[in-house]
Amino acid sequence: MKITINGKLVEAIEGQTVLQASIANGVYIPHLCYHEKVGAAGKCRACVVEIEGMRGLQTSCSVPVRDGMVVNTVSQSALNAQKLVIDLMLSSGTHDCLACEQNGNCELQDAAYFLGIERASVQYGEINREFDTSSEFVYVERNKCISCGRCVAACNTTVVNQVLDFGHRGHHTEIVFDTDKKMGESTCVQCGECSQMCPVGAIVDKNARGKGRPWDQKKVETVCPYCGVGCKLELHVDPKTNKIVKVRGVEDAPTNKGMLCVKGRYGFDFVGHSERLTTPLIKENGQFREASWEEAIELVATKLTEVKDKYGADSIMGLASAKVTNEENYTFQKLMRTAIGTNNVDHCARL
Ligand code: FES
Numbered sequence: 001m002k003i004t005i006n007g008k009l010v011e012a013i014e015g016q017t018v019l020q021a022s023i024a025n026g027v028y029i030p031h032l033c034y035h036e037k038v039g040a041a042g043k044c045r046a047c048v049v050e051i052e053g054m055r056g057l058q059t060s061c062s063v064p065v066r067d068g069m070v071v072n073t074v075s076q077s078a079l080n081a082q083k084l085v086i087d088l089m090l091s092s093g094t095h096d097c098l099a100c101e102q103n104g105n106c107e108l109q110d111a112a113y114f115l116g117i118e119r120a121s122v123q124y125g126e127i128n129r130e131f132d133t134s135s136e137f138v139y140v141e142r143n144k145c146i147s148c149g150r151c152v153a154a155c156n157t158t159v160v161n162q163v164l165d166f167g168h169r170g171h172h173t174e175i176v177f178d179t180d181k182k183m184g185e186s187t188c189v190q191c192g193e194c195s196q197m198c199p200v201g202a203i204v205d206k207n208a209r210g211k212g213r214p215w216d217q218k219k220v221e222t223v224c225p226y227c228g229v230g231c232k233l234e235l236h237v238d239p240k241t242n243k244i245v246k247v248r249g250v251e252d253a254p255t256n257k258g259m260l261c262v263k264g265r266y267g268f269d270f271v272g273h274s275e276r277l278t279t280p281l282i283k284e285n286g287q288f289r290e291a292s293w294e295e296a297i298e299l300v301a302t303k304l305t306e307v308k309d310k311y312g313a314d315s316i317m318g319l320a321s322a323k324v325t326n327e328e329n330y331t332f333q334k335l336m337r338t339a340i341g342t343n344n345v346d347h348c349a350r351l
Contacts, residue, residue: 001067006074018060018071019047029073030082030111032089032146032199034061037257038153044146046085046111049073057081083115090120092171094143100201101139105214107199108146129174134184137206137266138195142174145202151175151194158197159259163188175202192265196248196258207266208246212238217245224264225323228349231256231264244268308340317344 012021034041048057052070132140155164167176177186195203217236224231232253249258280296281288318336336345
């Protein structure tokens with residue numbers, strides 16, 4: 001269908017909201033509670049726009065497009081309302097961008113920049129919420145939380161772990177884990193989806209803190225090495241040290257849609273670990289010594305041939321790994337079946 005956004009005729013798809021159609025056509029509207037994955041939002045009111053024929057301002061994230069619709073995202077009244085919402089958010093927390101882990105990656109910062117807000121115009125009575133550093137991988141700083149509810153929706157309806165919720169009342173409302181436990185003492189499984197969904201610096205990856213700014217990091221897409229699902233990862237790599245700083249799930253990956261488990265998101269320290277084996281080892285007289293790949297493969301082939309000649313091919317079995325690719329596992333079973341001549345081949349994922 002065709003709709004008009006800010007005087008320009010653009011294409012929209014049935015089922016899209018006004019916000020989705022605007023984003024698809026390159027028109028930015030501040031939005032904080034909406035995320036594609038958590039569906040209809042309508043809570044933060046940052047995305048209000050004018051729509052011809054509709055009374056008052058409308059939240060663009062919850063109004064579906066209609067053919068011929070005329071939308072104004074930058075009318076004076078829409079901008080005034082967007083500014084008020086963002087100003088109140090900035091007023092009600094400690095949004096100190098300088099040392100914030102999300103600086104450069106913060107959606108509240110983007111909205112304030114877009115609307116030309118340099119600082120909050122009022123300051124609410126301060127509530128100094130304790131930092132929650134109890135979990136192994138996730139750092140929670142509620143003073144930066146804008147109560148958009150994205151993490152709550154993600155925990156409950158996207159990954160369905162049902163740990164996060166809102167607790168308390170009024171100005172004291174805050175996100176809570178289980179029955180207001182510390183994150184590390186709650187039933188949280190540390191999948192990190194809340195950190196991926198948080199638009200500000202309230203929930204961040206603990207071990208990435210202070211390890212580099214987002215604009216300095218190289219982004220490398222790859223596939224998770226842990227199991228056969230094949231979740232798509234985006235590694236954030238510090239180009240100076242070539243070390244992985246953090247891992248994000250790729251939002252448009254059909255397999256995982258940005259979601260990861262604790263291993264995929266946080267279990268990457270093995271990659272650059274000093275004890276990681278990088279060369280084959282051969283045991284001689286009870287001691288390992290380093291060997292070349294040629295020597296190691298030659299030795300294994302000779303030993304397997306000896307066993308096969310003496311006891312037959314079925315005296316040998318092969319156990320493949322879930323951490324290698326599908327293609328490598330295919331090659332491995334081919335080796336067992338055709339080179340060695342046995343069907344004794346299995347895979348560790350069957351454990
Ligand atoms: Fe529309 Fe929050 S993004 S109300």
